[in-house]
Amino acid sequence: MNPPDYQISRNAFGHLVLTRAGGERHENVVPIRAFPIAAPGEGVSLVGQDGEELAWIERLDDLDKRTRDAIEEDLALREFVPVIARLKRVSTFATPSTWLVDTDRGETSFVLRGEEDIRHLGQNALLISDSHGIQYLIADLPALDKHSRRLLDRFL
Amino acid sequence: MPTLQIPPLPFATPLPEHWQSEAQHMLGVKAKVQTWAEVDLDDRLNFGLGIIVLGDGRLVARAPNEPDWQTWELTGDLSLKHFDHAGVGTLELSDSVKRLKVWRYTLSQNLAILRLITEFDLQVRSLRAGHPVTRSSEEICPKCKTPLEPGADECAICTHELHTPPSTWTLFRLWRFAKPYRGQLLAGFLLMLGSTAATLIPPYLTMPLMDEVLIPFQSGADIDPWTVAPYLGGLLGAAVISWSLGWAKTYILAIVSERIGADLRTTTYEHLLQLSLEYFGGKRTGDLMARIGSETDRICVFLSLHLLDFATDVLMIVMTAIILFSINPWLALVTLAPLPFIAWLIHLVRDKLRTGFEKIDRVWGEVTNVLADTIPGIRVVKAFAQEKRESQRFREANRHNLIVNDRLNKTWSLFSPSVSLMTEIGLLVVWAFGIWQVARHDITVGMLTAFLAYIGRFYSRLDSMSRIVSVTQKAAAGAKRIFDILDHVSNVPEPTNPVPFESVKGQIELREVGFRYGNRSVIRNLSLTIQPGEMIGLVGHSGSGKSTLVNLICRFYDVTDGSIRVDGIDVRSLRVADYRRHIGLVLQDPFLFFGSIAENIAYGKPDATRQEIIAAARAAHAHEFILRLPLGYDSLVGERGQGLSGGERQRISIARALLINPRLLILDEATSSVDSETEKEIQRALDNLVAGRTTIAIAHRLSTLHKADRLVVMDRGEIVEVGSHDALMAQKGAYHRLYEAQARNVDGGPVSRPEGNMDRAKHEPA
Missing domain, CATH: 3.40.50.300 (P-loop containing nucleotide triphosphate hydrolases)
Known part of the structure; x- marks a missing residue:
């Protein structure tokens, strides 16, 4: 793979800037993963302020470390999919139901509006959207502890 | 801590207790807290609680999971901006050359953040202009910009986000639908009482028949027909009374339960129609149809059949118990002993079955959803030759259904035989204890026969009563799914005091x-x-x-x-x-309901005269092609207007909009699904429609605008x-x-x- 014909840097406002070899500058560049769940390491698009694609990165690993770090740092702040490690309590088995959960980002509670907000992703993974549109992931259903599975089972 | 004087500012809910002393310290002892917002994510997007407080001329904040407070003095070049992505809001404080601070929060905090920005902008603008801060006397809701009632700190329009879960005692909520029929219900109950009592007479009569007729006969005495006749007459009378009362009871209660079911169905459907498009967007058609159709039917069957039987059974058990105790308390005690055990068994299985049935319902929804997905999209399926895949999907849903059913059936199938076994054991105990008592001359043979006759019924009812567990759970699960719809508050709520x-x-x-x-x-x-x-x-x-x-x-x-x-x-x-x-609405893909063309045109104004309908059709340039149809305006059009071309359907929908004579007209890609010749025709129709109305037209072809x-x-x-x-x-x-x-x-x-x-x-x- 050829090295990219652009440079990525960060401006004083904390946003990414893409500078092409010809000197063309794009401020407020946003990296977006094409398959955030299915293939997070592949296919990242750098999108400009007006939503137009400026560059396509086939694989993040192909980039030099500095660029990759800058992009990954931004991606980390854009992608907010807490992974549920444990269901502690649910307010009711009917919906809407308030869930108290432990996630990889700390403890939180959210409101599940309806059972249809729990979506199956493949065999063992679930994606749950709360009333504010935040998505929570259960990466491996059988790996949850018994209490969590029993609670969850009532909604599946 | 000196007492704080927080002036009544727009939306000034007081700062939470635990932030108060520190925030006040950071702002300065005399400073007022103007507004504040909590942020619930830290820099790495981990959950945690932080706070941003805006006083007069100073912003202080403590970021989540950080020990220290930070302070910024407001100057004219500061700005506070927010944006959000995937449920996470970002708030950035910048001056003209660089970003000073960034906070992140989930959208649950959005309202407070908007409030903070409004106040911040107000102060910064006044700094920039060099004027003192002037707050407009009209308080405006930060979310919807509606002026508020004086003194109100919450906007009446915005506070309809409701997340209260429905109660678990869902079946009792059906009372709301049963209430109008309480007279009939009471009559039914009294009839039930009578008919149940009548069925309990025959076993009682076996006692004297045995002791006064059969046993003396075995010991050599003759049978006196005048002793036998009243007993036999009593048996016949009891049977006839029980038959007639039973008939009246079943008839009345069945009629009532059908009515309750119908009311439930209509109410649910009416409620469903009130819900916003957002609700329909999130639900699958198959699921909604199943809920209104089969769930209400299941509840109705439950009420008319199972619940009725159960009530009869309970009555019978209570009455039998009273009779048994009056005959012989000891034998009665032994007879009734297995009852608590069976009740316990029933209770044990209850939870498992209920969750199981809820699960089956959801899986069943999956099966119908596959159908609802595929059948309307059958052209796509066939065009891409994906029949195999779709049948595989259906097979998969069915397989899932089987697995869930199998799992439940394991418990369920064990349940009934266990109850039967209990019954047999119970009978055995009664036989043994009874023979022992007869041997000791505590009871007569007639008493024992009566007991056995009673508990034969009694236990057979227990067996069927155990079925109530599952049907109740099924009905409760169904009721829950119905009330899920009924409890859903429309996202487009009706105002309490409409203007x-x-x-x-x-x-x-x-x-x-x-x-x-x-x-x-x-x-x-x-x-x-x-x-x-x-x-x-x-x-x-x-x-x-x-x-x-x-x-x-x-x-x-x-x-x-x-x-x-x-x-x-x-x-x-x-x-x-x-x-x-x-509002008149003309959509890209007009929907025609099943019915005649005239009915479709008059959809928004059902009482329109024929003259009005024709006038609208003429103006929409639809009159002529309608006349060419075999039945003219009475021609029936199908589900999606089969038999009519896209342009024809479009002109019918334009006529529909014309007929209601709306002040606001919305054309959403009204001409994009037709060829350019038809488009001209439609365009002429639209020109008639647009004249003198406020019109918003969306068009992809710019030439149509x-x-x-x-x-x-x-x-x-x-x-x-x-x-x-x-x-x-x-x-x-x-x-x-x-x-x-x-x-x-x-x-x-x-x-x-x-x-x-x-x-x-x-x-x-x-």
Whole structure:
């Protein structure tokens, strides 16, 4: 793979800037993963302020470390999919139901509006959207502890 | 801590206790807390609690999971900006050269953050201008920009987000539907009491028959027909009474339960129709149909059959117990001993079965969903030769159904035989104890026979009673699914004090409108005023928010931020039906209901005269082709208007809009699904329709908007340009680019109009 014909840097406002070899500058560049769940390491698009694609990165690993770090740092702040490690309590088995959960980002509670907000992703993974549109992931259903599975089972 | 004097500011809910002393220290002892917001995510997006407090001229904050407070003195070059993505909001504090601080929060904090920004902007603007802070006397809700009632700190329009879960005692909530029939229910209950008592007479009569007739006969005495006759007569009488009372009871209660079921169905459907498009967008048709159809039926069967049987059984058990105890308390005790054990067994299995049945329902929904997906899309399935895959999907759903059923059946199948076993053991105990008592001359043989006759019924009822567990659970699960719909509060709520909306001029004003669909922001901070009678053309790429904007104006959804006003009245303070009466809507893919063409034209005004219908059809240039149909205006059109071409259906829908004579007219890609010859025809029809009405037209083909007074160019939820065709062309901006791109495409066949999935969903007629 050829090295990219652009440079990525960060401006004083904390946003990414893409500078092409010809000197063309794009401020407020946003990296977006094409398959955030299915293939997070592949296919990242750098999108400009007006939503137009400026560059396509086939694989993040192909980039030099500095660029990759800058992009990954931004991606980390854009992608907010807490992974549920444990269901502690649910307010009711009917919906809407308030869930108290432990996630990889700390403890939180959210409101599940309806059972249809729990979506199956493949065999063992679930994606749950709360009333504010935040998505929570259960990466491996059988790996949850018994209490969590029993609670969850009532909604599946 | 000195007592704080927090002045009554707009929305000033006092700062939470645990932040108060520290925040006050950071602001300075005398400073007022103007407003505050909590942030619930840290820099790495971990959950944690932090706070931002704005005093007079100073912003202090403690970020989540950080020990120290930070302070910024307000200056004219500071700015506070927020944006959100995927449910996470970001708030940035910057000066003119760099970013000073960034906070992140989940959207649950959005309202407080907006409030903070409003106050911040107010103070910074006054610093910049060098004036003292002047707060407008009119307090405005930070979310929807509606002026508030004096003294109210919450906006009446915005506070309808409800997340109260429905109660678990769902079946009892059916009382609401049973209440109108309480007279019949009471009569039914009394009849039940009578008929049950009558069925208990025969076993009682076996006692004297045995002791006074049969046993003396065995010991050599003759049978006196005059002793036997009254007993036999009693047996016949009891049977006849029980038959007639039983018939009356079943008839009355069955009639009542059918009525309750019908009421339930109608109420649910009526409620469903009131719900916003957002609700329908999130639900599958198959699931909703199953809920209203089969769930209500299941509840009805439960009420008329199972519950009735169960009540009879309970009555019988109580009465039997009383009789048994009156005959012989000891034997009665032994007979009834297994009862608590069986009750315990039933209770044990109950939970497992209930969750199991809920699960089966959901899986069953999956099966019907596959059907509901595939059958309407059958052309696509066949075109791409994916029959195998679809049948595989169905097979998969069925397999899932089987697995869940199998799992439940394991418990369920064990349940009934266990109860039967208990019954047999119980009988055995009664035999053994009874023979022992007869041997000791404590009871007569007749008493023992009577006991055995009683408990034979008794236990056989227990067996059927155990079935009540599962049917109750099924009915409760069904009731829950019904009440899920009934409890759903419309996202487009009816106002409590609707403003009358009679003579409409047709001025539309959008004030800082924002709309979020799920976690995607579709419309952002959009302001526009449309004068009465003006025609606005909405242009932009697909996905730029045109259809969403139109849906907001029709109030199919409510705005997330800002407000929409018609003649200066917020549309949320109008009754939905009053408002929509003044809106004519012509969609891209018009939906015709099953019925005659005349009925379809008169859909929005069912009492229209034939003359009116014909006049509307003429104006819509539909009259002639309708006359060519074999049955004219009485021709039946099918589900999606089969048998009519796209252009013909479109003209019928234009006639439909014309007939209600609306002040506001919305054309959503009205001409894009037809060829250019038909388009001209439709265009002429539309010209009739548009005349003198406030019109908002969305069109992909820019040429169809030549009549528009102003064109509004949208891009990613925002207005980028407004002006007439000529002015925008001269400007050489976004419109110019769109126009050029289309001009180039004209020879290359029809302009494609790919619509985003989300837009599609909203086009679906409800």
